[in-house]
Amino acid sequence: MAGETTGRLIGHFQNIAEEQHGTGWSELWDNGESDLWDRGIPSPALTDIVAERRDLLSPVDANGVRKKALVPGCGKGHDAIMLALHGFDAWGLEISETAVSTAERYASEQMQSPSPENFARAEVGSGIEPGSVRFIQGDFFEQDWKVNLLGEAVKFDLIYDYTFLCALHPNMRCMWAKRMAELLKPGGLLICLEFPLWKDLKSPGPPWGLQGVYWDLLARGGDGLIEDGQGERPFPAMEHVQFVCELNHKPARSFKQGRGEDLLSLWRRL
Template sequence: MTDLDRDFWEDRYRAGTDRWDLGGPSPPLTAYIDGLTDQELRILVPGAGRGYEAEYLYRAGFENLTIVDLARRPLDDLRRRLPELPAAALQQTDFFSFRGGPFDLILEHTFFCALPPARRPDYVQAMHRLLVPGGRLAGLFFDFPLTEDGPPFGGSETEYRNRFSSLFHIRKLERARNSIPPRAGTELFFIFEKK
């Protein structure tokens, strides 16, 4: 497997081979964001890429954001689109070295599936550590067979339940109903609450 380090991701963005990039926020996530009422929520967007969901959140009045990505290029792109975003909101760092928080909500979109599968237990522990008690981890996971040919790597509902249920209440884990057509049938929308 390729080393998924900072250079790998910078090269993907530079070459335009970031096939997971939708060019805008994901409809299941905008629908979820539209249902949020507390604009004081402390929100983390990890592995944010170009940060379309973070931009959507900010423009909807959610200003208490922290946006993390390993690569500089996508964060710079977000900065160009949203120059009023406070500089401190953008954190270029390895997520597993990040020590911010705690957060009320962590919004997941394509980050989990981009990690080498061996890091998945670390992801679960980090999400639990970064959330306040009762805090939520919500977003989208891919639902297709696990592969060595990622990123993105696959996963299944069974895997997600098994990985997260010891530390989180599974409030929702279901087929996304409003995915973009190329992703229809391959996304699970979820809301997990920290125990």
């Protein structure tokens, strides 16, 4: 089944130009094919770290103001909803209007009666008053949705990436890293559930293989195009590096699609 899903995605995008990939994802939503990537629950790895590392991931700042979280390519909204239930004011961003409508309906149910999967195993609820969750249609790389949503100056405290970078053509990876740095406030956190790490970097996508790609993009300031080997690229001047890695480990729980190789990395915006 996994192979059929991957083959369907690769085939769908095979003859679509890079600049039209957003339209390609919208078509899949409109055709009712979101089951190709929807996991049905929030990310267990993210749920666990939010519950267990409140020293790093407090939902409020020193003044008691709720922190703002963003989930680009949020799909049905599982992760944005979970973050809201743990006290963040969360936004989910999707390229598709159909996706936004779907997420809004799902959120209205979950915020009233959350599924147990929204909490870590040791939790009975989060013990924190929920924040808000909202969904917006827009292109991650454009400015209009963010200006309309928060204003030009406001930035996010937290961004979560899972199955978003791997959905983008490799030529867009450098743009992804630059945009993440633009959207995060200094000191803000980018959490990445790195997937797929089992897939050959030269194999077609989506999903595109990402072994070593996050490190190249965020720690080294590279372009993420490392098919010829990670060790051959020169380390950039530090002024080009906008993130520092604070955590990188294999999570105790993750989705079966990761084949036991998923890594959870946490990056602080300099």
